[in-house]
Amino acid sequence: MNTEALLGEMRRQLRDGGLHGCLLVRDLHTGEELGIDPDTRLPAASLVKVPLALATAERIRRGELDGATTLDVEPGRITTPGPTGLSRFRHPARIAIDDLLYLSTCVSDGTAADALFALTPPARVAGILHELGVRGLTVRHGMLELSDTPVERFDAAEAHLAHSLAIDAGTSGRGHRVPQLDTTRANTGSARAYVELLQALWTPSAIHPEVAGRVRGLMSHNVLRHRLTPDFSSDATTWSSKTGTLLNLRHEIGVVEHSDGQAFAIAVLTESLVPAGTQPGADALMAQVARSLRDHLRQL
Secondary structure, X not given: OOHHHHHHHHHHHHHHOOEEEEEEEEEOOOOOEEEEOOOOOEEXXXXXXXXXXXXXXXXXXXXXXXXXXXXXXXXXXXXXXXXXXXXXXXXXXXXXXXXXXXXXXXXXXXXXXXXXXXXXXXXXXXXXXXXXXXXXXXXXXXOHHHHOOHHHOOOHHHHHHHHHHHHHOEOOOOOEOOHHHOOOOOOEEOHHHHHHHHHHHHOOOOOOHHHHHHHHHHHHOOOOOOOOHHHHOOOOEEEEEEEEEEOOEEEEEEEEEEOOOOEEXXXXXXXXXXXXXXXXXXXXXXXXXXXXXXXXXXXX
8 A cells, every 4th residue: 555545544544433633653763754634733631741751850960850859749639530649649648759750751640740840840841842952842731730621520420521522612723612622721742743752862862861761761661551552562672652641632652662673753642523531442543543654664
């Protein structure tokens, strides 16, 4: 199948599966890439924890923070489905900055991320990204805002109403009645911007090798592996990734490194058009489309 036919078929599969998908797959050695709407900006959800990890690790390298410093962290006490780690704790905990980095990045713990944002506020994270030549990502707020969406205000049996609002209340300019989905107010990025970030972490760039290696290590230990991992993880590959989920948004970015030396950066950002919270078929479809693009590039 030629490239144009493949992209057309992948668009059809996404549409038939109820997804608006924005994808980019890039060969990190040759620069060749394939994408579907890769420049569309979407709210980042938990993908913002990768720029946060980068900024925190860079400040530790500079000596501005000490990873061994312990912080008293208030419990999140969140009881709705989804949040992890300290976000579900019921009592205060004392945790080192290094361990908050692990919880934020590998377990996608929003409370741990907010403890790091308290040390390096969103504007400072954005400034460090700029200093390191990382463009196209906006960092405007921490994670607490993401735990106060319509889905938390409905009973579990009415969660579909929150998803219907997420699907239907947007504007053509990507504004939204739900603030967390409004690209003028939310943390945002495009598939291309996230692939550029991955390339900067995996290949020589303005990011210090020690910092890049640390963020790569965190992403390799990501424990949320239900989305793209089944199609990219094997004995002959290393898959390092980060997911992002919010209302009807399902994202994942990552790098697959093959034992033969090939490496591909992958960013899949999606909006579901189906008003349901649990959609394993959407996760599987994201992985299938991303793998089809990767396979095509690999054959080239």
